[in-house]
Amino acid sequence: MPRESMSQRKTAGRVMHEFAHGELKSGRGGKAGKVKSRRQAIAIALKEAGASKYDGKRANKRNFAKSKRDSSRAVGGKNARTATRRTPKQRHASASNARKAAARRR
Numbered sequence: 413m414p415r416e417s418m419s420q421r422k423t424a425g426r427v428m429h430e431f432a433h434g435e436l437k438s439g440r441g442g443k444a445g446k447v448k449s450r451r452q453a454i455a456i457a458l459k460e461a462g463a464s465k466y467d468g469k470r471a472n473k474r475n476f477a478k479s480k481r482d483s484s485r486a487v488g489g490k491n492a493r494t495a496t497r498r499t500p501k502q503r504h505a506s507a508s509n510a511r512k513a514a515a516r517r518r
Contacts (some may be wrong), residue, residue: 420461423479427457 416424430436431453438444438452447453458464462476498506 416461416463419480420463420476423461423476424457424463427460428453431457 427436431447431450434446436447436453436456438447438456447456455464459467459475460479462472462474462479464472464475467475
């Protein structure tokens with residue numbers, strides 16, 4: 413079996429982290445309940461990472477792409493927003509702090 417890429421290992425690590433914290437669910441949409449078996453968690457992790465021994469190349473590629481698309485910003489997903497949104501009050505405070513810092517440097 414070929415070695416996993418760094419991003420595949422990262423995905424598998426995230427899934428195992430979910431399992432360790434009791435957040436990993438099985439079944440379509442997580443409706444089947446929590447995963448209690450470590451072996452099942454490993455199987456889910458490999459499937460999501462696109463490194464399953466039992467799926468074909470095409471299926472693995474599709475699974476990995478789906479997992480990348482659905483992941484959040486915290487784990488480096490593709491659909492994450494680039495920057496957090498700031499309120500007008502926060503923007504004003506940031507600009508004010510920048511001006512004060514510039515004045516201190518002079």
